[in-house]
Amino acid sequence: MKFENLSDLRVxxxxxxxxxxxxxARALEVTPAAASAMLKRLEAQVGVRLFERSTRALRLTExxxxxxxxxxxALDLLDEGAGLAQSDAGALRGTVRVxxxxxxxxxxxxxxxxxxxxxxGVHVALSASDRLQDVRRDAVDLxxxxxxxxxxxxQLVARPLRTTRRVACAAPDYLARHGTPxxxxxxxxxxxxxxxxxxxxxxxxxxxxxxGGDGGRAPGPAETAxxxxxxxxxxxxxxxxxxxxxxxxxxxxxxxxDVQASLESGRxxxxxxxxxxxxxxxxxVLPSQRFVPARVRGLVEHLAQAWKG
Numbered sequence: 001m002k003f004e005n006l007s008d009l010r011v012x013x014x015x016x017x018x019x020x021x022x023x024x025a026r027a028l029e030v031t032p033a034a035a036s037a038m039l040k041r042l043e044a045q046v047g048v049r050l051f052e053r054s055t056r057a058l059r060l061t062e063x064x065x066x067x068x069x070x071x072x073x074a075l076d077l078l079d080e081g082a083g084l085a086q087s088d089a090g091a092l093r094g095t096v097r098v099x100x101x102x103x104x105x106x107x108x109x110x111x112x113x114x115x116x117x118x119x120x121g122v123h124v125a126l127s128a129s130d131r132l133q134d135v136r137r138d139a140v141d142l143x144x145x146x147x148x149x150x151x152x153x154x155q156l157v158a159r160p161l162r163t164t165r166r167v168a169c170a171a172p173d174y175l176a177r178h179g180t181p182x183x184x185x186x187x188x189x190x191x192x193x194x195x196x197x198x199x200x201x202x203x204x205x206x207x208x209x210x211x212g213g214d215g216g217r218a219p220g221p222a223e224t225a226x227x228x229x230x231x232x233x234x235x236x237x238x239x240x241x242x243x244x245x246x247x248x249x250x251x252x253x254x255x256x257x258d259v260q261a262s263l264e265s266g267r268x269x270x271x272x273x274x275x276x277x278x279x280x281x282x283x284x285v286l287p288s289q290r291f292v293p294a295r296v297r298g299l300v301e302h303l304a305q306a307w308k309g
Contacts, residue, residue: 006078008042009071011035012050016068019057069287076293092295093121100144102128103238103258104282108144111306115299122295128239141296143285144303146255158283159300162307166277167256168205169268173248181251181271184225191250193241194234201234205253207275225275229253253277282307 003009007028014024015035025035043050050064060068079094100108105128112124127140144161168187181187184207195202206226233249235241242259245252246267252259256277262268284300286292 003042004045005038005041006075008038008045009075011038012042012064012068012071013075015039015051015058016060016064021058073287073293091121092119092298094293094295095123095125095141096293096295096299097125097127097141098144098299099127099129099140099142101146101238102240103242103255104144104146106239107257108303111303112299114306115302118302119295119298122298124299141287141293142299145283145285147280147283157286159286159304161282161284161300161304162257163279163281164255164257165279166205166253167259167263168207168251168253168271168277169245169259169263170251170271171246171248171267172269174245174250175269177248180269184227184272184275187227187229187251190230191233192229192231193244193250193252194229194231195238195241195253196234196236201231202253204228206278207272209275257282 010028011021011024014027015021018024018027021035021039022032024039025032028035030038039050046063046067048063049061050067051058052061076094098108098112105126108126112126116122116124145158168181174191178190181190184205187205192205204226206224208222208224210222231250233244235244238254238258241252242254242262244250245254245259246262251271256263259268263270284303286296286300
């Protein structure tokens with residue numbers, strides 16, 4: 001299908017963002033009547049209704065939401081292309097909308113700072129939340145996620161950036177008052193800080209270690225220990241769980257990426273020597289491997305290099 005007027009697509013985008021044709025008209029500097037005519041022309045061209053209209057607001061239809069995601073990215077690419085054509089150096093330009101868990105966002109900040117120093121024409125809009133955002137519906141250019149690449153939408157693309165492990169750790173003050181666990185089973189007698197993941201409280205922590213060899217032979221298969229932890233407090237924000245542990249509130253089971261600086265400074269102490277926490281990967285999730293703006297690809301490559309090794 002050939003779109004006759006790109007401004008019609010811009011009406012779709014601005015009406016969805018502003019919630020009304022009046023808002024779209026204001027953003028595009030046209031009259032509300034002109035914006036209405038452009039939307040009607042677009043709906044006639046694609047042959048579907050893009051908005052449900054009421055006297056108070058517009059609501060995207062399912063078909064409208066589908067087209068919106070593609071329209072936003074197509075217009076972003078065109079804007080970026082125009083910027084590159086106007087730039088003698090071909091510098092990266094435009095906004096990269098990034099979503100990441102709250103604790104990982106803190107780790108990201110120095111990486112983003114270095115990226116922006118190299119590419120002053122780029123603006124990074126970071127949404128730090130442990131709520132799992134819908135990459136397409138929430139108009140996110142890049143989502144960073146822990147764990148496996150759970151991608152119910154086949155058009156999403158996940159790139160592994162770094163594999164890390166969780167580590168059980170606590171503040172020296174807590175350990176002075178309650179003792180230091182030596183085996184995962186000892187955690188059952190300690191105060192642990194629970195994490196709420198997708199609205200459900202995590203109740204079991206898993207660790208593993210290699211079994212010792214016998215008579216000089218190679219070590220046997222890994223030994224796994226899963227312990228039910230007792231927690232009188234839990235939180236759905238990883239950064240707050242970290243802060244609670246720093247304050248001596250209990251033992252936390254967090255990504256080593258998140259707690260590494262606190263471990264190095266001695267504000268937290270890693271527990272259970274010889275035992276490894278759960279391994280998982282940090283993924284970069286993109287709405288599509290097609291039509292990915294150069295500024296987004298550039299940031300993903302920058303993060304991959306920064307976390308290499």
